[in-house]
Amino acid sequence: MTRGIIGYGVHVPYYRLQRSAIGAALGTGGGKGTRAVASYDEDATSMSVEAARAALRSFDAPIPAAIYFTSSTPPYLDKTNANAVHAALNYPSDVLAVDMVGSVRSTTGAVTAALHDRRPILVTAADVRTGRPGSSDEAQLGDAGAAVMIGSDDDAPVIAEWIGSASATHEFLDRWRAPGWNYSRVWEERFGESVYKLLVAEAATKAFKDTERSAADVDKVVVSGLHARSVRSAAGAAGVGAAPTAEDLTPTIGMTGNAHSLVALANVLDTAQPHETIMLVTLADGCDVSIFRTTDAITDYTSANPVTAQIADGNDGLDYATFLSWRGFLDREPPRRPDPVPPAGPPSERNVAWKFALVGSRDRSTGAVHLPPQRVSVKGGAVDDMEMVPMAEIEATVATYTIDRLAYSPSPPTIAVVIDFDGGGRFTSELTDADPDEVHIGLRVRMTFRNTLTADGVQNYFWKATPIR
Amino acid sequence: MGSRGIKDQVAIVGMGCTEFGEHFDRSIDDMIIEAAHAAYDSAGIAQDDVDAFWFGTLGSGTSGLTISKPLKIDYKPVTRVENMCATGSEAFRNAAYAVASGAFDVVVALGAEKLKDNGMSGLVGAQLPDDGTKTNITAPASFSLLAPAYGEKYGVDRHTMKEVMTRIAWKNHFNGARNPRAQFQKEVSTETICNAPLIAGDLGIFDCSGVSDGAAAAVLVRAEDAHKYCDNPLYVKALAFTSGPGAGPLDPDYDYTTFVEVARCAQDAYEQAGVADPRTEIAMAEVHDCFTPTELVLMEDLQFSKRGEGWEDVLAGTFDLDGELPINPDGGLKSFGHPIGASGLRMLFECWLQLRKEAPPERQILSVDKGKTLGMTHNLGGRPGECVSFAAIVGSELG
Numbered sequence: 001m002t003r004g005i006i007g008y009g010v011h012v013p014y015y016r017l018q019r020s021a022i023g024a025a026l027g028t029g030g031g032k033g034t035r036a037v038a039s040y041d042e043d044a045t046s047m048s049v050e051a052a053r054a055a056l057r058s059f060d061a062p063i064p065a066a067i068y069f070t071s072s073t074p075p076y077l078d079k080t081n082a083n084a085v086h087a088a089l090n091y092p093s094d095v096l097a098v099d100m101v102g103s104v105r106s107t108t109g110a111v112t113a114a115l116h117d118r119r120p121i122l123v124t125a126a127d128v129r130t131g132r133p134g135s136s137d138e139a140q141l142g143d144a145g146a147a148v149m150i151g152s153d154d155d156a157p158v159i160a161e162w163i164g165s166a167s168a169t170h171e172f173l174d175r176w177r178a179p180g181w182n183y184s185r186v187w188e189e190r191f192g193e194s195v196y197k198l199l200v201a202e203a204a205t206k207a208f209k210d211t212e213r214s215a216a217d218v219d220k221v222v223v224s225g226l227h228a229r230s231v232r233s234a235a236g237a238a239g240v241g242a243a244p245t246a247e248d249l250t251p252t253i254g255m256t257g258n259a260h261s262l263v264a265l266a267n268v269l270d271t272a273q274p275h276e277t278i279m280l281v282t283l284a285d286g287c288d289v290s291i292f293r294t295t296d297a298i299t300d301y302t303s304a305n306p307v308t309a310q311i312a313d314g315n316d317g318l319d320y321a322t323f324l325s326w327r328g329f330l331d332r333e334p335p336r337r338p339d340p341v342p343p344a345g346p347p348s349e350r351n352v353a354w355k356f357a358l359v360g361s362r363d364r365s366t367g368a369v370h371l372p373p374q375r376v377s378v379k380g381g382a383v384d385d386m387e388m389v390p391m392a393e394i395e396a397t398v399a400t401y402t403i404d405r406l407a408y409s410p411s412p413p414t415i416a417v418v419i420d421f422d423g424g425g426r427f428t429s430e431l432t433d434a435d436p437d438e439v440h441i442g443l444r445v446r447m448t449f450r451n452t453l454t455a456d457g458v459q460n461y462f463w464k465a466t467p468i469r
Numbered sequence: 470m471g472s473r474g475i476k477d478q479v480a481i482v483g484m485g486c487t488e489f490g491e492h493f494d495r496s497i498d499d500m501i502i503e504a505a506h507a508a509y510d511s512a513g514i515a516q517d518d519v520d521a522f523w524f525g526t527l528g529s530g531t532s533g534l535t536i537s538k539p540l541k542i543d544y545k546p547v548t549r550v551e552n553m554c555a556t557g558s559e560a561f562r563n564a565a566y567a568v569a570s571g572a573f574d575v576v577v578a579l580g581a582e583k584l585k586d587n588g589m590s591g592l593v594g595a596q597l598p599d600d601g602t603k604t605n606i607t608a609p610a611s612f613s614l615l616a617p618a619y620g621e622k623y624g625v626d627r628h629t630m631k632e633v634m635t636r637i638a639w640k641n642h643f644n645g646a647r648n649p650r651a652q653f654q655k656e657v658s659t660e661t662i663c664n665a666p667l668i669a670g671d672l673g674i675f676d677c678s679g680v681s682d683g684a685a686a687a688v689l690v691r692a693e694d695a696h697k698y699c700d701n702p703l704y705v706k707a708l709a710f711t712s713g714p715g716a717g718p719l720d721p722d723y724d725y726t727t728f729v730e731v732a733r734c735a736q737d738a739y740e741q742a743g744v745a746d747p748r749t750e751i752a753m754a755e756v757h758d759c760f761t762p763t764e765l766v767l768m769e770d771l772q773f774s775k776r777g778e779g780w781e782d783v784l785a786g787t788f789d790l791d792g793e794l795p796i797n798p799d800g801g802l803k804s805f806g807h808p809i810g811a812s813g814l815r816m817l818f819e820c821w822l823q824l825r826k827e828a829p830p831e832r833q834i835l836s837v838d839k840g841k842t843l844g845m846t847h848n849l850g851g852r853p854g855e856c857v858s859f860a861a862i863v864g865s866e867l868g
Contacts, residue, residue: 335590336588336589336590337589337590337591337593337607338589338593341596342601343599343600343601343602344598344599344600344601346598347598347599347600348600348601350600351600351602354600354602355600355601355602368720370719371719372602374719378714378716378719378720379720399618399721399724399725400614400615400617400618400621400725401614401617401670402606402610402611402613402614402617402669402670403610403667403669403670404606404607404609404610404669405667405668405669406590406591406607406609406610406668406669407605407606407607407610414606414610416604416606416610416614418614418718418725420721424721425721426718426719426720426721426723427718428604428606428718429604430604441617441618441621452601453601460601462601462602
């Protein structure tokens with residue numbers, strides 16, 4: 001049975017930091033181009049949800065047997081991050097949700113496990129990459145989420161068939177981060193390059209041998225890895241230097257850690273023709289090579305939010321001080337207001353469909369939609385005659401709004417909007433990824449999954465509105 | 470069905486009201502003692518003459534002990550009530566019903582709030598454990614939602630809306646400048662109001678009521694007993710209260726240009742009191758001007774202005790101290806701040822002064838000389854679309 005990629009989606013955050021802003025502030029560092037920046041209310045989990053939603057909007061997706069969440073910057077330890085993704089996608093409880101976190105190679109692990117399975121599997125990969133002010137990591141890395149659903153033809157049409165994979169593993173000290181650090185350390189890069197070069201050659205050779213393919217069969221090479229120098233020389237080391245190399249994306253969004261191999265692959269798939277052989281080379285504590293071949297089905301696959309469009313839609317007006325404060329490197333004075341309170345466990349559990357999947361209730365007799373769900377209808381007062389109605393994918397219009405300059409926010413001011421959903425339902429929501437000046441009555445918005453605050457280590461996930469651009 | 474009201478059954482025979490302000494030198498106990506004894510003295514009674522107490526505070530204490538301990542009340546019933554920003558009025562309303570029921574002869578309604586001990590900006594509400602899905606915007610932000618919606622509905626441009634809001638703040642500060650109990654006793658120029666730093670939406674600092682400490686109290690008896698205590702009592706004409714389904718945040722039919730709760734509550738009050746044309750029959754009203762757009766919308770919900778015309782009436786000076794219908798002649802929440810438990814009784818205190826012509830000459834309203842005998846107090850608690858509303862009408866004459 002044909003197995004491979006049946007769907008994919010990407011979330012590139014709205015904001016970009018111009019690398020020149022770093023040099024302007026610090027007198028050193030920076031460079032050219034931009035990096036993608038997760039907003040203050042985004043994290044690896046929220047970006048995984050957004051990427052998965054982009055995927056699920058793109059094809060008629062099956063309910064997966066499992067979700068594998070991968071990240072080097074998981075919002076939680078000891079608590080499974082994949083559960084929030086599972087809840088946000090409103091999946092049934094018999095879907096397994098597990099994390100594979102801690103290093104960039106986890107993404108390869110999750111995809112490999114999914115490819116070797118026989119059931120549909122959703123893999124998410126997201127990172128919020130940080131580096132100390134002035135470091136190369138700060139400037140060259142970026143934030144993004146990606147999701148890929150692996151399956152077989154009876155799940156959904158396979159758009160990129162998995163031909164085979166090979167790996168080369170070797171213990172060496174190149175990049176590390178102790179738990180709790182908000183930056184990584186790296187060894188001198190020429191040492192890493194000397195090791196990666198051999199690993200790339202080894203993995204590529206084995207992949208070609210196992211799949212009975214050769215370098216001449218490869219139509220496109222997608223290389224990613226945090227070791228930039230080795231990434232640049234990888235195609236040559238793999239013996240496919242003659243094949244077209246996929247766009248690296250680092251100049252515009254930065255190297256996005258766990259997400260990057262899938263973001264770059266998605267970018268290739270967005271414009272791929274049938275019967276293209278794509279070689280995915282990932283450098284992370286070893287080298288992993290996977291070979292895919294696009295099928296006829298890819299012509300019928302329409303990415304709901306192509307990578308190039310998301311890159312083009314970015315806002316590069318983010319100032320460096322705001323970037324630093326979002327990432328916790330600049331400790332700014334809060335307003336003279338109470339500290340935020342974390343959500344409580346029992347009500348969050350009781351209301352899990354509402355809180356995580358934005359499921360409201362619709363009065364069967366009058367059609368009135370209630371957000372949050374109500375038992376007694378606001379129209380007519382019918383009691384317990386409601387059906388659940390998912391609202392996350394429905395667009396809405398601003399009825400009135402305010403800019404709250406007094407409320408606590410990690411990035412003041414808070415923009416609040418009263419929104420009326422197409423087809424019924426009203427909610428008072430925060431508006432995110434927006435400038436106060438662009439809010440007006442009649443503004444069209446869509447919903448986005450966010451981390452609204454962190455208190456006592458609890459991540460408060462909920463939905464916000466964002467302008468449709 | 471419907472509310473029958475207790476028109477002319479209960480009289481107010483004494484009142485006390487502290488100065489409102491940042492009383493860093495006074496505790497909640499100090500203010501309770503000051504307001505209670507001022508009310509006793511006003512009615513010519515001793516504390517032991519009081520048969521029962523109703524006490525309102527939002528958060529400066531719980532239970533009747535909050536006042537019985539500092540006042541050393543001699544084992545009498547004390548009921549503590551809370552109904553958001555209408556808390557002080559709620560103490561008054563229930564005290565009046567206790568008298569009307571015949572259960573007690575002399576009852577005291579007392580409200581007090583200590584806000585300035587917490588070191589925060591603005592009001593801070595207690596938050597119950599929840600699922601973290603409420604959009605926690607501040608009170609000024611909630612009420613600022615009214616301004617763009619009102620402007621959009623009635624074609625009033627943003628600049629004019631700001632002018633209307635500024636005019637309301639200017640008027641209330643003008644009145645407060647003539648009140649020695651107010652937190653702010655200074656006139657403020659329209660330029661200063663208009664150019665103040667923004668807090669929420671188009672609301673600047675001067676569009677928001679202050680934060681203060683205060684207490685106020687009233688002594689209530691049956692109407693037929695009133696003249697035992699007082700030559701010129703006030704009579705309770707109407708007491709109305711509404712708490713609704715909170716439909717506004719749920720229902721797209723709600724347009725953020727009205728408080729449905731207030732409109733319903735006001736209509737009930739007018740029916741109880743037999744008021745047919747509020748704008749011409751009411752001598753004065755103390756309304757809940759927590760933020761300037763609130764007062765604008767209230768002018769329409771309380772039937773003082775026609776729908777969509779409140780803004781023009783504001784600009785025409787209709788509600789000024791010397792206007793057709795003075796609103797907040799004491800300076801309102803704008804000049805007094807809003808110690809929640811005390812505010813409703815502070816409003817009643819202004820009716821007590823004005824309708825009995827005991828207000829200082831510089832702010833005594835002229836409408837009472839034209840034979841108008843009715844005063845109104847109004848509170849709302851919550852936010853647009855989901856609030857509680859209180860309205861009372863009191864008068865200096867029976868019948």
